[in-house]
Amino acid sequence: MAGAPSLSQPSGWRAWLLSPEPGSRWQARLGRFYLGWRSFTRNPLAVMGLGVVVLLILVAIFADFIAPYSPVIGGDLRTQRLLPPSETYWFGTDDQARDIFSRVIYGSRITLWVIVLVALIATPIGLLVGTVAGYLGGWVDTVLMRITDIFLAFPRLILALAFVAALGPGIENAVIAIAITSWPPYARIARAETLTIRNSDFIAAVKLQGASTPRIILGHVVPLCLSSLIVRVTLDMAGIILTAAGLGFLGLGAQPPMPEWGAMVATGRNYLIDQWWVAAMPGLAIFVVSLGFNLLGDGLRDVLDPKAAK
Incomplete structure (x- = not known):
């Protein structure tokens, strides 16, 4: 009997988290998080996607300690140029004798950096446009949604190319162009969510209490739209990566000697037959990271989408 408390400790914590009558908001939030995490971990592909994203973040943070060579300074062009993968150069070297693994x-x-900046710029714009259009309706909804339709009428990469061509090549302008072309789908989702909740009883109760329209939108409508938007943003990360890589491939994104994956693939296309690793290694990185975000987005959709709950 003396060992019973320690043996029942895990179940006790679970009982506290899953209590049908939580004693505080903090307990209720932890309980919802625990249920979501348990549902998320039942999907092995989603866990694998989360692992890829976490690995990307860790690699980006500790790049100075992981990379064995400089990403921009090459070796001897006479003896170290276009070397195949080996123990010394894990991914081989490129046409400037630079270590591809380090790059x-x-x-x-x-x-x-591109993913975070695009998400921080495009998500608030789409969320604000969608919630305002859905809540106010009328001519405001018509004008905002027609503007959204204009952006959606063009393929994202083509529209991004047009903006970069106007702004000039460079990674900063590429981020701006991708963000400008990424917000319309978020606006559509936020508007659809807002239309389903704007006539709810709790919105009517908030109006009776004298809350202003901006307070209702920002304090009550926006939080309810976030879960669906988080899923869409996560799923869009792969498209953002591919668009950034496409701009880099065309020479409109990151400029040499920056080690951007799309630009690296563009450099390696001249050596596909004999030195395949120059383009294959950065291409594989694009593939793995894009797949990881897609798998993570699918897992988050199963957890956060209330319509998918069984």
């Missing part, structure tokens, strides 16, 4: 490692920083 892929440092390229993860650029990729992660």
Whole structure:
């Protein structure tokens, strides 16, 4: 009997987290998080996607310690140029005798930087446009949604190319162009969610209490739209990576000698027959990271989408 408390400790914590009558908001939030995490871990592919994303973040943070060579300074062009993968150069070397493994490692920083900036710029724009259009309706909804339709009428890469051509090549302009072309789908989702909740009883109760329209939108409508938007943003990460890589491939994104994966693939296309590793290694990095975000997005959709709950 003396050992009973320690043996029942895990179940006790679970009982506390899953209590039908939580004693505080903090307990209720922890309980919801625990249920979501348990549901998430039942999907092995989603866990694998989360592992890929976490690995990307860790590699980007500790690139200085992981990469054995400089990503921009090459070796001897006479003896170290276009060497195949080996114990010395794990991914081989490129046409400037630079270690491809080191460039892929440092390229993860650029990729992660692009993803974070695009998400921080595009998500609030789409969320604000969608919630305002859905809540106010009328001519405001018509104008905002027609503007959204104009952006959706063009393929994302083509529209991004047009903006980069106007702004000029460079990684900063590429981020701006990708963000400008990424917000319309978020606006559509936020509007659809807002239309389903704007006539709810709790919204009517908030109005009776004298809450202003901006307070209702920002304090009550926006939080309810976040779960669906998080899923869509996560699923869009792969498209953002591919768009950034496409701009880099065309010479409109990151400029040499920055180790951007798309630009590295563009360099390696001249050596596909004999020195395949120059393009294959950064291409493999793009594939793995894009797949990881897709798998993570699928897992988050199963957890956060209330319509998918069984």
